Amino acid sequence: MSEALCDLPARELVRLLKAGQVSAVEVLESTLQRIEAVEGRAPSSAPYRQEPADLEKIHAYITLTRDRARAQAEAVDRALAAGEDPGPLAGVPLAVKDIFCVQGTPSTAGSRILENFIAPYTATPVERLEAAGAIVVGKVNLDEFTFGSSNESSAFLPPPGNPWDPRRVPGGSSGGSAAAVAAGEATLSLGTDTAGSIRQPAAFCGVVGLKPTYGRVSRYGLIAFASSLDCPGPIARDVEDAALMLQVVAGSDARDATAARVPVPDYLAALEKGVKGLRIGLSPDYFHLKYPDPESGELREQPINPEVEAAVRRAADLLADAGAEIVDDVPMPNTRYGIPVYFVISRVEAASNLHRYDGVKYGYRFDGPVQDLRDLYRKTRGRGFGLQPKLRILMGMYVSAEQYEKGYYERALRVRTLIRHDFERAFDRAGPYRLDCLLTATTPDTAFEIGAVYGDSVLMQYADLLTVPADHAGVPGLSIPAGLDSNGLPIGIQLLGPDFSEATLLRVGRAFERATEGEAWRQAKPKVLQGI
Numbered sequence: 001m002s003e004a005l006c007d008l009p010a011r012e013l014v015r016l017l018k019a020g021q022v023s024a025v026e027v028l029e030s031t032l033q034r035i036e037a038v039e040g041r042a043p044s045s046a047p048y049r050q051e052p053a054d055l056e057k058i059h060a061y062i063t064l065t066r067d068r069a070r071a072q073a074e075a076v077d078r079a080l081a082a083g084e085d086p087g088p089l090a091g092v093p094l095a096v097k098d099i100f101c102v103q104g105t106p107s108t109a110g111s112r113i114l115e116n117f118i119a120p121y122t123a124t125p126v127e128r129l130e131a132a133g134a135i136v137v138g139k140v141n142l143d144e145f146t147f148g149s150s151n152e153s154s155a156f157l158p159p160p161g162n163p164w165d166p167r168r169v170p171g172g173s174s175g176g177s178a179a180a181v182a183a184g185e186a187t188l189s190l191g192t193d194t195a196g197s198i199r200q201p202a203a204f205c206g207v208v209g210l211k212p213t214y215g216r217v218s219r220y221g222l223i224a225f226a227s228s229l230d231c232p233g234p235i236a237r238d239v240e241d242a243a244l245m246l247q248v249v250a251g252s253d254a255r256d257a258t259a260a261r262v263p264v265p266d267y268l269a270a271l272e273k274g275v276k277g278l279r280i281g282l283s284p285d286y287f288h289l290k291y292p293d294p295e296s297g298e299l300r301e302q303p304i305n306p307e308v309e310a311a312v313r314r315a316a317d318l319l320a321d322a323g324a325e326i327v328d329d330v331p332m333p334n335t336r337y338g339i340p341v342y343f344v345i346s347r348v349e350a351a352s353n354l355h356r357y358d359g360v361k362y363g364y365r366f367d368g369p370v371q372d373l374r375d376l377y378r379k380t381r382g383r384g385f386g387l388q389p390k391l392r393i394l395m396g397m398y399v400s401a402e403q404y405e406k407g408y409y410e411r412a413l414r415v416r417t418l419i420r421h422d423f424e425r426a427f428d429r430a431g432p433y434r435l436d437c438l439l440t441a442t443t444p445d446t447a448f449e450i451g452a453v454y455g456d457s458v459l460m461q462y463a464d465l466l467t468v469p470a471d472h473a474g475v476p477g478l479s480i481p482a483g484l485d486s487n488g489l490p491i492g493i494q495l496l497g498p499d500f501s502e503a504t505l506l507r508v509g510r511a512f513e514r515a516t517e518g519e520a521w522r523q524a525k526p527k528v529l530q531g532i
Contacts, residue, residue, distance in 0.1 A: 004532075005030035006184040010092040010241045013187065014133075017080060017091045024073035024080075024091030024135065031093040031137055032066065034184045038163070038528045043141055043156035045112050054158040055167045055450070058528060060180040062098050062156050063106050064138040069093075072135045087133030089248060095186035097177050098139035099146055100126050100232075101221040105136075109223045110144040110154040110173075113357045113364045113384030123221020124256065125190055125232045125249040132248045137186055140176030146197055146225045147350070147388040149463040151175030152454040155386055159450060162205060163526035164489055168447040171201030171463075177235045178205035183528055188245050189235040194225050195342050196442075196467025198233050199479035203442035203492020206481045206526070208242045208509070209235045211467075213500050214474035215260035217246075218253035226349040227258075229342075229471045239480065239509040243267040246502060262500055270503050275511045276323030278436040278504070281330035281426060282316060286440035290336045291462045304444040304466075311482040311491045312441050318515040319439070319508065330426050330433050334418045338468040339461050341419065344399050344412035351396025354389055357381065420473040427498040436504055441466055442479040442492035470496050478505040480512060484521045 005013065005027045016022045040057025042064075079086040101107045101119035108114045122130070130136065141160050143153040150169040152159045160175045162168040163183040170179040174191030178201035181189050191198040193211035202209025210233045217232045224230060234245035247267050253259040288303045303309065320326045359365035359380030366379040385393075399408035426435050443463060453460050470477040475496060482493040493512075495505045516522065 004034065004184065006034045006093065006187070008187070009238060010089060010187045010236070010244055013092055014088065014090050017076070020080070024076035025070070027091050028069055028073040028093060028135060028137070031185065035061070035064070035137075037532060038183050038185065041158065043154065043158060045115055045155045048157035050158065055161065057166060058161050058163060058179050058183050058185065059158045060095070060140050060160050060176040060183070060185055061138045062108060062110070062141050062176070065105055065136055068104070069135050069137050072130070076133055076135070087131065088244065089129060089188075090133035092134045093137045093187045094129055094134040095138060095140045095177055095180040095189040096126055096136055097142055097174055097189065097191045099142055099192055099223045100190060101223070102126050102136060102139065105139060107139070107223070108156070110142045110156060111384070111386065111389065112155040113381070115155070115364060117363045121221065124218035124253050126221065128249050129190065129245070134188065140180050140189065142176055143173035144386045144388050145223070145350070145354070146173035146192060146194055147392060148172045149196075149200060149460050150454055151201070152450065153386060153388045161450070162447050163528045164206060165447070165527055168449050168489070169204065171204035171447065173197040174209070174235065175201045178202050178207055178209065181205070181207050181235050181237060182526055187237070188241060190249070191233060191235050192222060193231045193233055193471065194229045194346065195461070195471055196464040198235060199442050199467050199477055199492070199494060200464060202235055202479040204447040204490065206490030207235055207237055208239055208481070209233070209479045210242050210246060210502065211470060211477045212246065212250065212502055213260070213476045215258050216262075216476070216500065216502065217249050218256040218259040220253055220256040224353045226346040227353065228349060229346060231471070239506055239513055240268070240271060243271060243506045265503050267503050267506055270507050271510045273507055274322060275319050275508055278324045278508065279327055279434055280316065280319055280324045280508065281327040281433055281435040281438045282312070283330045283332045283335070283438060283440065285332040285335040286466055289444055289462065289465045291465070304441050305446065305485070307485045308441045308443070308445065308491050312439060312493050315482055315493050315512055316439055318512060322511050322515055327433055327435060330435065330438065332422045332426065332469070334415065334422050335469050337415050338419060338472060339465055341412045341415045341472060342464075342468050343461065344408050345416065347392045347396035348400045348409055349396070350389070350392040351400070354385070354393055357384065359384070416472045419469050422469070423473045423475050423496070423498070437495045437497040437501070437508055440494045440496065442494040443467070446485050446487070446489040446491060466494065475499060476502050476505055478509050480509045482512070484524060488524070
């Protein structure tokens with residue numbers, strides 16, 4: 001077999017396994033060998049000093065669960081040998097973002113304060129994936145508590161590198177997930193999206209990332225950041241694998257009151273229907289961004305990277321050639337407010353959620369002398385939290401204080417409603433645009449260098465300007481690769497649709513894959529895989 005097992009799509013691995021041509025143990029060993037080849041030294045919470053080799057490797061995993069994975073692979077092989085069906089993801093290697101609890105494993109949220117926390121139960125999405133036969137290879141790195149857009153804020157360093165250029169970020173906060181899939185260290189990965197944290201790293205790493213409709217996938221067992229925004233979802237190498245994974249994890253959950261009781265369609269059934277008759281919109285508000293000048297504070301307007309814009313417009317042309325109707329100039333005027341609104345709402349919710357980490361119930365506890373319980377809280381949280389959680393606690397408490405709540409928090413909630421109204425108007429079947437989906441860039445630019453933006457909270461968040469409106473509106477978004485820029489870095493394009501329209505987005509994404517399947521950029525390999 002010319003291609004390594006760890007590089008094959010999930011559906012092909014399942015076919016080979018069920019045909020008896022390979023075993024789940026062989027697939028796992030291929031994945032572990034790839035991890036050995038590209039991973040580098042394991043991230044640690046010990047004081048970090050960068051070494052030259054760190055900028056050549058991926059460092060995606062915080063924890064590898066080799067023994068657990070081998071036991072799962074052997075169980076799949078036994079089931080197949082007995083003539084049983086181990087499930088639609090039988091033997092498929094899975095990386096889990098370390099924001100999900102997985103029973104018996106360290107579940108750290110990328111934070112020192114949970115470094116010694118062993119989860120006593122498994123999150124619903126992981127539970128469903130394992131029940132479908134997927135094999136959890138390990139837990140992958142993330143920005144601490146998912147607070148970031150580059151994966152540099154983790155307490156566990158070295159930070160992950162981008163497989164296309166390890167000196168660049170893989171994106172965040174699901175950067176470890178996207179990097180692992182792109183490098184063949186896992187076939188699928190489970191991530192989360194709060195402001196774009198599935199779609200942005202998927203775009204940076206040249207893979208497929210899907211943020212489902214809020215409530216489409218249960219949040220039970222997800223360590224919360226901003227509870228009204230967090231969405232678990234799949235990261236895969238192509239649209240069909242993303243659909244296969246969503247099919248497994250979607251659905252209601254009695255343990256999560258926010259999980260929608262909406263029937264789950266067959267996401268694979270419509271994949272090959274094409275786009276004839278669909279209305280796909282382009283919005284001028286997604287081709288430029290407004291952001292505050294870091295020195296003057298004045299709003300500046302800047303177009304997105306011309307290469308990224310060209311990729312979006314070319315995708316529109318290809319979809320038009322395939323039969324879609326392209327609708328230009330769809331106004332989305334409140335897009336520009338997505339980041340300021342997120343800045344307020346996410347920090348209020350983060351501050352609330354972070355109060356549970358106090359050194360009393362679980363996780364890190366300061367082991368030196370303390371004067372009283374308040375002193376224990378202060379020293380535990382002071383040493384256990386990194387800079388980003390501390391900033392979010394302080395800002396969240398500030399903007400939710402009684403004297404500021406109306407000016408900041410309540411106003412942000414009202415503007416979030418306006419963002420939702422933009423989408424409702426664009427997708428309204430009786431409205432002026434009647435879109436089936438909106439086509440945009442996923443990110444304003446391609447992956448930036450490690451250290452280039454980190455430390456500037458405002459500029460860092462503006463990397464999510466094109467993704468965060470969908471989180472505010474609760475609508476689904478799909479990021480797919482659309483080519484490489486002049487530096488050989490992946491460009492991502494994004495499809496946004498109305499509530500529970502994941503099947504349509506996947507269908508459009510698959511049509512784009514078909515239209516570009518013979519193009520040279522699809523044969524390119526990430527830098528870390530060249531020569532392997």
